Amino acid sequence: MISTSRRPPLVFGANTPSISPRTRAIAWQILAIAVVAAIVAAVAFQTVTNLRARGIASGFDFLGRAAGFEIARGPIEFSSRDTYARALVVGLVNTLRVSLLAIGLATTFGVALGVARLSHVWVVSAIARTYVEVMRNTPLLLQLLFWYSLAQALPAPRDALNPLPGVFLCFRGLFFPSPIWQADYPWIAIDHPVLAGFGFQGGASVSPEFAALLVGLTTYTAALIGEIVRGGILAVDKGQREAAAALGLSRIRILRLVVLPQALRVIIPPTASQYLNVVKNSSLAVAIGYPDLLSITNTTLNQTGQAIEAIALAMAVYLLVSLSLSLAMNTYNAAILRRGGRTT
């Protein structure tokens, strides 16, 4: 890149040679900010004016009103008398729950996949490769619909599969015993799911929507992470591995002590962006009826009619989640780089 200070002065600056390049740069930046601010202000003003002209209510008052709709049971209690704000929090928690679980599982599965791709055993690497190609080259939405229809093909509650005692699998979801804390001895009781009414009552459960979304996000992202891991490992100089082998280290120890620490520096940045993709892709939940943040936002904007506010709010929340995740990954990356700097 050519430095701006070496350029011949611009026409308007030709007769004012006393302006330093730095001042000029600052001036241009202020001007740029002013233009952007003016555009934002004009758009906001125009929007508010147009909304008023069309008689559409605007503002965020709706957040405090009773939502009036129900949400499928999740980690946070919710009833139709709770506010829209609480409904959105329920949606956010559902988004985070499925995203973080998917990130954890996809990372584990993805690392295994990346290592398997480099295996000397032909069958292992061929299976891993086929898996990666299938997953990478089909749309995620299609995969989600596939997993969801697979979940719906399970038997009815009355004929539920019973793989373990007290565990039932049917098209309504997976039902399993859960502990309940009690005030007196023995403090813990086990709540077993039983067939009653329209399905199973009691115990804990995983809905087909949640399961389909989790499996879909995990299997898809694992394939992408697997490729990143493979690339990272290949990026480590062959000589390093040979030197470690010459020292008599076992293959597992070579991988753990020599290859992975160096590969991580290549792996982490692109993996971080895959994590962000998981959070964003979780919004495809709306297609299969999982009550994530976008799904609740949709309902909210339909019931209140305040599309701009609801969408803006959802965007801000997704942005906040992504930036937090980014910050965490950058911090981790910096730590890895520091550690790497010391040892090499």
Place this chain on the structure above:
Amino acid sequence: MDKAIGICCLAVVLSACSSSVAHHDDPTAAAEVPAQRLTATATPTLDAVRSKGFVQCGVTTGVAGFSTPDAHGEWSGLDVDVCRAIAAAVLGDGRKVRFTPLTAAQRFTALQTGEVDVLSRITTITFQRDIQLGIEFPAINWYDGTTFLVRKSSNVKSVNDLNGATICIQPGTTNEVDVADYFRKHKLTFTPVVIERIEESANAYFAGRCDALSNDQTALAAVRARAPNAAEHVVLPELISRGPYGPGVMPNDLRWMEIVRWSVYAMVNAEELGLTSTTIDGAIESDDPDVRRFVGKSDGFGPMLGLDAAWAYRIVKQVGNYAESVERNIKPLGIERGVNRLWKDGGVMYVPPLR
């Protein structure tokens, strides 16, 4: 000189700010907006419809009986007939309609942004939609209400038997709120499965994901009618809410609103007067003052509405009266007209007279 540049920049920033402030405080700019809303002579929608030569009508993505496309992409249904009636009245040809299929979630935004001229999409008229969303509903063209489609084998005979059930429902519908309210009031519980498109929501129900599918009664009958094994399902006869449907328009064009209102009223008035698409030609020379007014032979109602004298005649000639529209669209679903019969036949369909 450094200072001069700085001051210059500051001036730019300030002028940008002050110009927007000035705009905000400008009394003439502020006055323009409400004036446009209140003046009966400002007819932006009507003018746009006339200049483009068709009515852009928001309909469902496919609900038999109300708005559904056939194999050739031709739309038909009770709500579609409202669009055709408006086009027949304003443009002289009921075929000059273009349809925008909208999900329940998209419909109001589409109307508010002017993507459609009129929303004729099984839309329940409520206080919130009228006042908070700022949509005008000039007429009611069907009386319905929330209920459930259930499997016969589930032995559900009334809504109270649905305690603990999983219910498939569409977001942004009145059904969503009706069901939550009813279950709370009667101390019942349910698990909602919220899927946006009615086809996919229905498929989830048919696949067994839900014990019941909630929607309005007529729409459910339509869903049941196209089910592969319709006999295994039943629509509960009990309605848990009132759901009057009507076309919606934006409040910025009073004349357009009146045209939509009287297009619907004209179809019902025609039924009262016994005028059908086949008999109306013979009625042009009628001595009945009501019929003469209707076909535009006296009183000049058309021009008062900004239309020609034959506007109502054309609606009946091209689209038919209300009974014909119901007969053609709703009857094939196996649904009785019920409360949507005329008042004199024991129903609640009762509209202001054309006089």
